[in-house]
Amino acid sequence: xxxxxxxxxxWFYRALTLLATAxxxxxxxxxxTPRLIMNRLMTGPAAQDMAMLNRxxxxxxxxxxxxxxVMPSPDLLYSVCVFDGSAGxxxxxxxxxxxxxxxxxxxxxxxxxxxxxxxRQAGATPVDLWxxxxxxxxxxxxxxxxxxxxxxxxxxxxLLMRVLTADYEAEKAVVxxxxxxxxxxxxxA
Amino acid sequence: MASHTPASGRFKRIGFAALLYLAAxxxxxxxAWWVLRKASWSGTVVKVGPWTGSTxxxxxxxxxxxxxxxxxxxxxxxxxxxxxYYVARQDDxxxxxxSACSYRVEGLPPAARWWSITAYxxxxxxxxxxxxxxxxxxxxxxxxxxxxxxxxxxxxxxEGTHWLPTPGQRGLVLTLRLYNPAPELQAAPARLQAPTIxxxxxxx
Numbered sequence: 001x002x003x004x005x006x007x008x009x010x011w012f013y014r015a016l017t018l019l020a021t022a023x024x025x026x027x028x029x030x031x032x033t034p035r036l037i038m039n040r041l042m043t044g045p046a047a048q049d050m051a052m053l054n055r056x057x058x059x060x061x062x063x064x065x066x067x068x069x070v071m072p073s074p075d076l077l078y079s080v081c082v083f084d085g086s087a088g089x090x091x092x093x094x095x096x097x098x099x100x101x102x103x104x105x106x107x108x109x110x111x112x113x114x115x116x117x118x119x120r121q122a123g124a125t126p127v128d129l130w131x132x133x134x135x136x137x138x139x140x141x142x143x144x145x146x147x148x149x150x151x152x153x154x155x156x157x158x159l160l161m162r163v164l165t166a167d168y169e170a171e172k173a174v175v176x177x178x179x180x181x182x183x184x185x186x187x188x189a
Numbered sequence: 190m191a192s193h194t195p196a197s198g199r200f201k202r203i204g205f206a207a208l209l210y211l212a213a214x215x216x217x218x219x220x221a222w223w224v225l226r227k228a229s230w231s232g233t234v235v236k237v238g239p240w241t242g243s244t245x246x247x248x249x250x251x252x253x254x255x256x257x258x259x260x261x262x263x264x265x266x267x268x269x270x271x272x273x274y275y276v277a278r279q280d281d282x283x284x285x286x287x288s289a290c291s292y293r294v295e296g297l298p299p300a301a302r303w304w305s306i307t308a309y310x311x312x313x314x315x316x317x318x319x320x321x322x323x324x325x326x327x328x329x330x331x332x333x334x335x336x337x338x339x340x341x342x343x344x345x346x347x348e349g350t351h352w353l354p355t356p357g358q359r360g361l362v363l364t365l366r367l368y369n370p371a372p373e374l375q376a377a378p379a380r381l382q383a384p385t386i387x388x389x390x391x392x393x
Contacts, residue, residue: 018213025217030225030253034260041264063321069264070313071364074323075305101303101368105267111260113247116271118369153249160265164303164368166328 034111041069042082042109042158054090056081056182061168077168077175079161081184085133086155089143089187094161095126096178101164104182106131109154130187143187159184225258238383239283240275240365247272262313269375273301275365280386286363288316288355290392291343294363296384297336300374301367303327306384308342308353311360318354325351343389 041047046068050057057080059066066072083090083106096102096119103118104127117127130143133155143149163179165171235242245251246259247266259266266274279285280292294306305326310316315323330338330351339350342361346352355361365384367374374380 014209018209018216021210021213022216022220025214026221026224027253029218029221030257033221033225033257034264037260037264062315062323064315064317064323067314070261071263071307071309072315073305073366074307074315075326075366103267103271105265105271107265108249111256111264112249112251113266113268114249116267118271120369158265166326 035109038107038109038111038158042156047082050080052080052184053082054084054184054186056180056184058180058182061165073162075164075166077163077165077179079163079179079182081159081182082156083131083152083159083184084156085131085152087186089149090131091183091185091187092129092131092159093127093181093183095181096163097181098163098175098178102162102178104129104159104161106150106152107158107160108152109156112153114153114157115150224254225261235378237275237379237381239277239279239281239386240381240383241277242273242275242378242381244269244378246274269370269378271369273367273370273374273378275367275381275383277363277365277386278360280388282388284388286361286386287359287392288342288361289344289358290361291341291345291347291389292361293339293341293347293350293387293389294384295337295339297382298327298330298332298338299365299367299381300371301327302369304368305366306340307364307366308355309362309364310355310357311362313362316353316355316357318356320352320354322351322353324353338384341389347389 050059059078059080061077062072062074092104094104098119101119103116105113106115108114128148130147130149131152132143132149133152161179161182163175165175168175235244243255243259245255246263247268251259263274277286286292288310298304303326305324307324308316325338325340332338340353341347341350342353342355344354344356363386
C-alpha cells in the first residue's frame with residue numbers, strides 16, 4: 001500500500017511538473033512573440049540594409065513584393081526609423097505640409113503604439129519631438145526648454161510615418177517629398 | 190540478462206525527466222500556437238456581419254494575448270482613436286473566402302475621415318495583381334444613386350465595378366481600415382454599418 005502511494009505521489013508530482021512547465025513555456029512564448037517580431041523588424045536583414053537606426057529610411061511604395069510586415073497598406077506611403085534612446089534622446093522632425101492624412105506613430109519594443117500624431121493634431125506647425133526613454137539617463141544632453149518630449153517605454157522602438165496616397169503614380173511628385181521631410185537623429189547631432 | 194545497476198537507474202530517471210520537460214515544452218509551445226493562430230476569440234473582439242475587429246489592437250492596454258495576436262496578424266496597428274481595423278475571412282453566408290471565387294463587396298462609406306478595403310492572400314500579404322489594384326478607398330470609390338460603393342474580388346473582372354484581382358487558389362482576407370473614425374464608432378465599434386460580402390456565381 002505504501003509503495004503504491006509513493007508511486008501515486010511520484011506521478012502526481014510528474015504531472016504537476018509537466019503542467020507547470022508547460023504553463024510557463026506557454027506564457028513565455030505568448031509574451032515573447034511580439035518582442036521577437038519587433039526585434040526582427042528593427043534589427044533584421046531588411047532593417048540593416050536600410051540603415052535606419054536613428055536615421056529615417058524610405059521604403060518603396062507598397063505593392064505585392066512588400067513582404068516585411070503583414071497587411072501592408074497599398075494606400076499609404078511609409079517612412080520608417082528605428083530609434084534607440086539608450087545613448088540619449090532622439091529628435092524626430094517632419095513637415096509634410098499635406099492637406100491629406102498623414103501620421104507619425106511610435107511603437108515600443110513590445111509592439112505597443114504608445115504615441116501617434118496626425119496632420120490635424122499637428123496643424124500648420126512642423127513636427128519636432130524629442131524622444132527619450134523611461135528612467136534616468138545621465139548621458140542625456142539637456143533637451144532644449146520648451147521642446148516637446150515624448151517618453152518611450154523602451155529604449156529601442158520603431159517609428160512609422162504614414163502618408164496617405166490614394167493614387168501613388170498620380171501623386172508621386174507631392175507625396176514623395178512630403179514623406180522625405182522625416183528626420184530621425186540623435187538629439188545631440 | 191540486464192541487471193538494474195544504480196547507474197542505469199540514474200540514466201533512466203534523467204532520460205524520463207528530459208522526456209517530461211520536452212513534452213512540457215512541446216505542450217507549452219503548441220498551446221501558445223493554437224491560442225494565437227486557431228482559437229476563436231471573444232472579449233476584445235467585435236463581430237459585425239462577416240467582419241471582426243479588435244478593440245485593443247495597437248493599444249497600450251492590450252493584454253498579453255491580444256498583443257501577440259496583433260503582432261502576428263496586424264503588426265504596427267494604430268489604436269482605435271486613430272484607426273479602426275475590421276477583418277473578414279468569411280462571406281455573408283459564413284463560407285470561408287477563397288481567392289478562386291468572386292465576391293461583391295458593397296455598402297455605405299463608413300463613418301470615418303477616410304477608409305479603404307484591401308484584399309490580402311491568406312498569408313496576409315497582397316496578391317500579385319497585374320493591374321496593381323489592391324484596394325478600394327474613400328478617394329477612388331464611386332458611389333451609386335443609393336450612396337453605396339461596390340467592388341468585386343476574384344479572378345475575373347466584372348464590367349463597371351472596381352475589380353481587385355485575387356489570383357491563385359488560396360484563402361482570401363479582406364481588411365477594412367477606417368482612419369480617424371467617427372467618435373461614436375470608436376465608442377461602439379459594433380455600430381459599423383458593415384459592407385456586405387456576397388459570393389457571385391458558382392465557386393470552382
